[in-house]
Amino acid sequence: MTVQSRPRVRFAPSPTGYLHVGGLRTALYNYLFARKEGGTFVLRIEDTDRSRYVEGAVENLIETLGWSGLDYDEGPGKGGECGPYIQSERLDIYRKYVGELLQKSHAYHCFCTPERLDEMRKQQEKMRIAPKYDRQCLRLTGGEAASRLAGGVPSVVRMKIPESTSIKISDIIRGEVEFQSDRVDDQVLLKSDGYPTYHLANVVDDRLMGITHVIRGEEWLPSTPKHVLLYRYFGWEVPRFAHLPLLLNADRSKLSKRQGDVAVEDYRAAGYLPGALVNFVALLGWNPGDEREIFMIGDLVREFSLERVGRSGAIFNVEKLKWINQQHLRRLDPAVVVEKVKPALKRAGLDWPDDRYLGRVIAAMGDRLTSFEDITSFAHYFFADPDRYDDAARKKHWSDQSAAHLSALIRKLEENADFTETILEETVKTLAAGFGVGAGKLIHPVRLALSGRSIGPGLYELMVILGRETVLRRLRKAVDVLG
């Protein structure tokens, strides 16, 4: 019996610009698993491709992860026993382990030029065989290799894949998966620029950082045999694997830019709540086993298990996200909504008298808001006089008598001392009765005059919030403009 130690997991993104929602979900499942099991969640930056490095991407990644509410225990800016947590700062470590592989003849130097490799692949394709390194440099004598190395010939280090064996991996989500070694390429481990490739750095770091469970996207499944082999070459215990189903575009291809927003920042900017986005992506591939759908992050921690993660890819459906966001929004304290809505209003150049006013607007909008940004469009008229009148609404609700009706209402409102919902309702209804029409014949044109549209909160509530002065101004303008 071995002592069951607390699990350690990691999220290991490469800093290519922004946090992808697929990455968010991978991070989330790692986070949930760690928190649920009382383990440790590590953040590691995999920046071994210098050509793809984006300035500021690491900071942005950390910031966005923080916004999402996924706090990590060890990583850049946080420290920990196993640092540094940025791979470009660990080059010496990788070189050391490559040396060990070389010494054990589990790896070899390769001097083939990119041009030659290119040509080789073309030939293989022409012959309709699987593209695979032809091991030309494996046949080099030790002396030949040494002299080329000494002569400064550019080289890489490749791992030597054993012949005719099968590599079985056991995946928590997918069960047993078997690969034939003859189908596996002699993977480059160390590039000619001295940087490691993902495969080497990933295995070495996972080992050195004590990672017990590798929870990552399904796209890594085909390269897992290489990783398993590396663990064996080093004599290390292989961690548990869990390959997550992919997040998909509407056409079922791997979720990508160009088919909608894929950056967490995009959803943040659109006014979605972090808790809602997290709730939504959690449900893409996992479910609690019953019919609950609305979860705060703490609930997710309590309920999560890798066993309940599905195997098939899931389409990122924004409609459902909107609904979930709305569900989260209505559970929020109105005072919080007031604060959250302010930045959106400022960005839109809209002004408001005070918090009390904002509170009333939000109360009036009720469940109509599906995001904080909505207030700038759906509730625009609470902050500025309408500059145009919706055509469809006008056609439907504005009649030849409307101007006369509104003029009469204006006179009534000028006389009325009180400006309350009750009084207003009575005024409008009495007036309508006097004209011999239904209240709707007045209500709709008035709403159009006040808001420029035909949708929104109840009319009397709207009038009270706007106040007598604004109401009168807008009514007069409408009579003037709409005739």
Place this chain on the structure above:
RNA sequence: GGCGCUAUCGUCUAACGGUCAGGACGUAGCCCUCUCAAGGCUGAAAUACGGGUUCGAUUCCCGUUAGCGCUACCA
């Protein structure tokens, strides 16, 4: 092409051999109503196909098909 993964309503999913195949988003209709939301009720909507195994397959096995992923000195 090779290798691998996957396959339940349009979408996210439940069912771990026996259910009228359930829920949610979306959608249609009705109710409520000054509009729009919200809410309530109702409806349409799925086990890819073909073989097995079994008294009985969504469920287990095989095949086919389809989709996706990987096949870089990218991750």
